[in-house]
Amino acid sequence: MTTRFSRRLSLRLVAGVAVTLSSLLMSGCADANTHVRVPETRKPLAPPVNADNQRFADWLTEFRLEAMKAGIRPQTFDRALAGVGPDEDVVAADQNQPEFVKPVWEYLKGALSDKRVQRGQAALAENKALLDRLEKAYGVDRHVIVSIWGLESNFGDFMGTQSVVRSLATLGFEGRRPDYGRTQLVAALKIIQAGDVQPEEMLGSWAGAMGQTQFIPTTYLAHAMDFDGDGRRDIWHSTADTLASTAHYLEVSGWETGGHWGYEVTMPAGFDYALADMSLTKSVGEWSKLGLKRADGRPFAATDAQAGSSLFLPAGYKGPAFLVLKDFKTILAYNNSTSYALAVSLLADRFRGGGEIRGAWPLDERPLSRSEREELQTLLTAKGYDHGKADGIIGYNTRKAIRSYQASIGLPPDGYPTSSLLDRMRAK
Numbered sequence: 001m002t003t004r005f006s007r008r009l010s011l012r013l014v015a016g017v018a019v020t021l022s023s024l025l026m027s028g029c030a031d032a033n034t035h036v037r038v039p040e041t042r043k044p045l046a047p048p049v050n051a052d053n054q055r056f057a058d059w060l061t062e063f064r065l066e067a068m069k070a071g072i073r074p075q076t077f078d079r080a081l082a083g084v085g086p087d088e089d090v091v092a093a094d095q096n097q098p099e100f101v102k103p104v105w106e107y108l109k110g111a112l113s114d115k116r117v118q119r120g121q122a123a124l125a126e127n128k129a130l131l132d133r134l135e136k137a138y139g140v141d142r143h144v145i146v147s148i149w150g151l152e153s154n155f156g157d158f159m160g161t162q163s164v165v166r167s168l169a170t171l172g173f174e175g176r177r178p179d180y181g182r183t184q185l186v187a188a189l190k191i192i193q194a195g196d197v198q199p200e201e202m203l204g205s206w207a208g209a210m211g212q213t214q215f216i217p218t219t220y221l222a223h224a225m226d227f228d229g230d231g232r233r234d235i236w237h238s239t240a241d242t243l244a245s246t247a248h249y250l251e252v253s254g255w256e257t258g259g260h261w262g263y264e265v266t267m268p269a270g271f272d273y274a275l276a277d278m279s280l281t282k283s284v285g286e287w288s289k290l291g292l293k294r295a296d297g298r299p300f301a302a303t304d305a306q307a308g309s310s311l312f313l314p315a316g317y318k319g320p321a322f323l324v325l326k327d328f329k330t331i332l333a334y335n336n337s338t339s340y341a342l343a344v345s346l347l348a349d350r351f352r353g354g355g356e357i358r359g360a361w362p363l364d365e366r367p368l369s370r371s372e373r374e375e376l377q378t379l380l381t382a383k384g385y386d387h388g389k390a391d392g393i394i395g396y397n398t399r400k401a402i403r404s405y406q407a408s409i410g411l412p413p414d415g416y417p418t419s420s421l422l423d424r425m426r427a428k
């Protein structure tokens with residue numbers, strides 16, 4: 001559980017960095033027009049008791065000037081950061097690059113538990129009137145909104161208990177991506193300054209994902225909504241604001257009203273597995289001509305014939321296959337993990353009584369650990385399949401190199417790294 005949670009958060013953090021850079025540029029433009037009196041001296045916020053605290057106090061002094069330039073008032077800053085020191089748990093979480101990952105089938109088992117399905121169905125009934133209004137306002141399927149709510153915070157049960165201000169100050173001070181921490185902390189202070197939430201109520205994850213929607217502060221600033229009309233965007237306490245914020249974020253990320261995420265499919269014998277890559281898009285009609293069929297035997301919806309879609313094999317050619325449409329890719333804006341997007345999609349279907357997977361998972365395969373992934377990359381390079389740096393991250397170039405190697409030894413080139421493939425590479 002901890003491993004998956006950390007991985008999810010680091011993925012979110014990676015997605016957050018892109019936001020960070022553009023927000024930095026944008027706030028840079030705004031700065032020129034913002035005239036804020038910057039006080040020259042201030043009281044230390046916490047008495048320095050050792051060298052680390054002194055370093056943090058120095059960092060805070062410098063960051064305070066940056067925040068003032070971005071339009072944060074001194075009283076907002078001093079109230080929010082009063083007594084705040086670095087959080088060792090946040091540093092540890094930030095530096096922990098998990099060695100092991102759960103197989104996708106185990107992750108899905110937890111994500112799609114009967115209990116979560118039942119709670120989601122109850123939430124759909126309880127919030128029917130609200131969801132009617134949300135579908136009208138944002139055009140996003142209610143089942144997906146509630147599914148994301150269930151996976152992000154278990155319907156508001158687990159929002160994280162850490163002070164977002166303290167976590168972000170720690171990441172800005174000594175995180176692996178200090179720019180992320182600084183940008184997000186400025187955004188958090190803007191939220192506090194707008195009166196949406198008190199600093200001590202601003203709780204979330206160690207990485208600064210906040211409230212029931214798990215928005216990072218820049219995402220909150222851009223997309224959070226006040227849907228219950230009390231003048232505050234409250235993703236911590238208000239179900240209406242939480243679900244509207246989620247729906248709004250999906251709408252602006254490109255959700256297609258009336259669309260759907262995709263289908264479980266089967267491939268014909270002799271299918272070219274090199275085509276199974278999220279970066280490759282064909283229309284459902286084209287896939288159909290290549291012999292793809294729905295796993296449940298029904299025909300593809302005629303309205304999807306021209307729809308762009310990609311073939312996604314979450315566990316390689318031995319496992320279930322999915323043809324994913326545009327709305328699936330929109331869910332990735334929320335959390336850039338294909339396993340997460342699949343869980344959101346299937347959970348939404350389970351609320352409606354579907355979402356069962358027909359294909360069998362390759363239970364005898366296990367995902368490679370981080371060091372095994374690095375070893376696989378090193379072996380690929382040694383065999384002349386170039387992919388860049390051996391960093392343990394299986395990206396497009398690594399998948400391409402794996403495909404070339406698989407093809408050279410007569411295996412289906414699905415680009416999927418498995419323990420059996422690694423064993424084979426070690427032996428040769």
Ligand code: CA
Nearest residue numbers: 226230232234
């Ligand atoms: Ca509100």
